Amino acid sequence: MDLHVTPLAEIAPKVAAARAAYDSGRTRPRAWRKATLQRMLSVIDSHEQRLLDALAADFGKHPHEAWLTEVAFVKAEIDFALAHLGEWMAPKRVRTPLSAKPSASYLVPEPVGVVCVIAPWNYPVQLLLAPIVAAVAAGNAVVAKPSELAPHASAAVSRLIDDLDEQAITVVEGGVAETTELLAQRFDHIFYTGNARVARIVARAAAEHLTPTTLELGGKSPAVVSRNANIAVTARRIAWGKFLNAGQTCIAPDYVLVEEPVHDQLVAALAATVKEFYGDDPQASSDFTRIVNSNHFHRLEKLLDSGKVAFGGVTDADTRYISPTVLTDVSADDPVMAEEIFGPILPVLKVKSVKEAVDFVAARSTGGDVPLALYSFSDKDAENDMVVAGTSSGGVCVNGTLWHIVNPNLPFGGVGESGSGAYHGRFGFDTFTHQRAVHTRSTRLDPALAYPPYTAKKQKVVRKALTMADPRDRLAKLRNRFRRV
Numbered sequence: 001m002d003l004h005v006t007p008l009a010e011i012a013p014k015v016a017a018a019r020a021a022y023d024s025g026r027t028r029p030r031a032w033r034k035a036t037l038q039r040m041l042s043v044i045d046s047h048e049q050r051l052l053d054a055l056a057a058d059f060g061k062h063p064h065e066a067w068l069t070e071v072a073f074v075k076a077e078i079d080f081a082l083a084h085l086g087e088w089m090a091p092k093r094v095r096t097p098l099s100a101k102p103s104a105s106y107l108v109p110e111p112v113g114v115v116c117v118i119a120p121w122n123y124p125v126q127l128l129l130a131p132i133v134a135a136v137a138a139g140n141a142v143v144a145k146p147s148e149l150a151p152h153a154s155a156a157v158s159r160l161i162d163d164l165d166e167q168a169i170t171v172v173e174g175g176v177a178e179t180t181e182l183l184a185q186r187f188d189h190i191f192y193t194g195n196a197r198v199a200r201i202v203a204r205a206a207a208e209h210l211t212p213t214t215l216e217l218g219g220k221s222p223a224v225v226s227r228n229a230n231i232a233v234t235a236r237r238i239a240w241g242k243f244l245n246a247g248q249t250c251i252a253p254d255y256v257l258v259e260e261p262v263h264d265q266l267v268a269a270l271a272a273t274v275k276e277f278y279g280d281d282p283q284a285s286s287d288f289t290r291i292v293n294s295n296h297f298h299r300l301e302k303l304l305d306s307g308k309v310a311f312g313g314v315t316d317a318d319t320r321y322i323s324p325t326v327l328t329d330v331s332a333d334d335p336v337m338a339e340e341i342f343g344p345i346l347p348v349l350k351v352k353s354v355k356e357a358v359d360f361v362a363a364r365s366t367g368g369d370v371p372l373a374l375y376s377f378s379d380k381d382a383e384n385d386m387v388v389a390g391t392s393s394g395g396v397c398v399n400g401t402l403w404h405i406v407n408p409n410l411p412f413g414g415v416g417e418s419g420s421g422a423y424h425g426r427f428g429f430d431t432f433t434h435q436r437a438v439h440t441r442s443t444r445l446d447p448a449l450a451y452p453p454y455t456a457k458k459q460k461v462v463r464k465a466l467t468m469a470d471p472r473d474r475l476a477k478l479r480n481r482f483r484r485v
């Protein structure tokens with residue numbers, strides 16, 4: 001299918017129309033936000049089949065997997081936003097120090113304005129629509145850009161967006177040229193999901209207008225497996241997280257660090273799990289996704305030369321098929337360990353101890369390569385605690401993979417090379433919201449203490465008043481002494 005491309009000359013007018021819609025004030029009221037989110041729910045329902053067909057056409061996603069990871073996920077985000085919208089939008093009164101009284105202080109959430117959402121191809125529906133949900137909940141106008149690498153999904157999700165609010169939520173389709181033109185426009189926030197190389201292009205373009213960014217990137221997310229892990233369950237959970245969407249998931253476990261005594265048992269359990277999930281021949285299974293394009297297929301095929309193929313390693317260039325594969329005897333210097341794999345290839349590396357695994361991950365993070373996700377498998381809490389305390393990552397899931405991003409009460413985002421900023425649930429609303437500081441003073445009292453002339457007496461009183469601790473701060477200080485952290 002040929003990619004539908006927005007003519008370059010139409011891009012600036014689209015952004016201007018979104019700006020006009022925002023400036024008219026119509027996206028700010030709760031009524032618009034609620035109605036638009038509700039409309040999104042019904043439009044997703046009416047476009048569902050088209051979306052699922054597009055995802056099957058782009059990379060053979062099974063309709064159930066597509067529904068679960070792309071459609072159901074976004075609908076859950078909308079339901080959550082609708083349930084909490086009033087609470088999120090309400091101004092919040094905050095304490096005022098004694099020295100600034102009599103007065104009252106508030107945090108007043110305001111939309112940031114016109115936001116640009118740029119999405120990648122791997123979950124082309126969810127990763128475009130979920131940030132739009134947050135931006136709409138926060139009362140913004142949106143210009144959305146789907147990925148050109150999933151052309152069917154780009155067309156399907158764009159037609160869905162066309163049905164939302166023609167001016168306030170608009171879409172630009174195309175590739176590098178169109179995104180470059182889009183990034184030349186001024187936005188109030190840019191939300192980019194994709195690789196770190198393009199993130200640098202986005203950040204440079206944003207700097208031109210001093211526009212804040214959220215960068216949702218990727219990297220190598222490790223799974224640490226202890227000798228005290230339940231190996232059968234661990235293998236199933238790692239295989240599910242890795243082979244879903246054929247490993248083309250930003251938070252897929254990228255590689256495994258397993259304690260030596262359970263290495264062989266884990267590899268055997270992974271092989272048994274793959275058989276259980278996809279049968280003797282995964283190529284014949286409709287549940288297993290294909291690689292998105294031949295560039296990525298050939299890039300992945302080369303990685304099969306690292307270490308030894310324990311199982312899998314079957315490829316078919318015509319259908320861009322790479323079987324679920326586990327590599328053993330891999331060294332930290334092998335090509336498969338150099339970059340994010342982003343495919344169904346799982347290197348399993350032996351470590352002598354969980355501590356060695358922690359040091360391995362921490363050493364890579366020192367250079368900025370902080371993982372987006374980290375997985376720790378052990379039935380001993382102390383071991384999982386040690387993994388979490390000794391490393392950093394965007395998020396962590398203990399004894400599981402991927403599940404942490406399903407909870408809207410947890411932020412989803414990276415650190416360092418895996419990104420900056422976060423969304424999901426309230427965190428998405430906050431990303432697209434400016435918390436305005438509002439301080440209201442009474443005119444009944446107007447002590448002259450702060451005003452010139454600065455007499456000796458005034459100076460004495462002001463110094464004393466400003467150094468006097470608020471009783472509530474004194475109490476907080478006392479409580480802190482007994483806190484365990």
Ligand code: NAD
Pocket residue numbers: 118119120121122123127145146147148149174175176179180193194195196198201216217218219249250251340342372414419
């Ligand atoms: P991609 O190639 O689809 O690119 C993403 C977007 O960037 C597209 O809309 C594309 O048009 C635009 N783009 C590409 N080149 C550009 C350029 N030169 N100038 C301006 N814009 C340009 O997707 P990708 O980058 O291959 O996505 C995969 C990466 O994204 C992986 O690293 C993955 O881990 C990461 N990812 C992160 C998340 C997350 O939520 N943190 C989710 C999914 C994927």
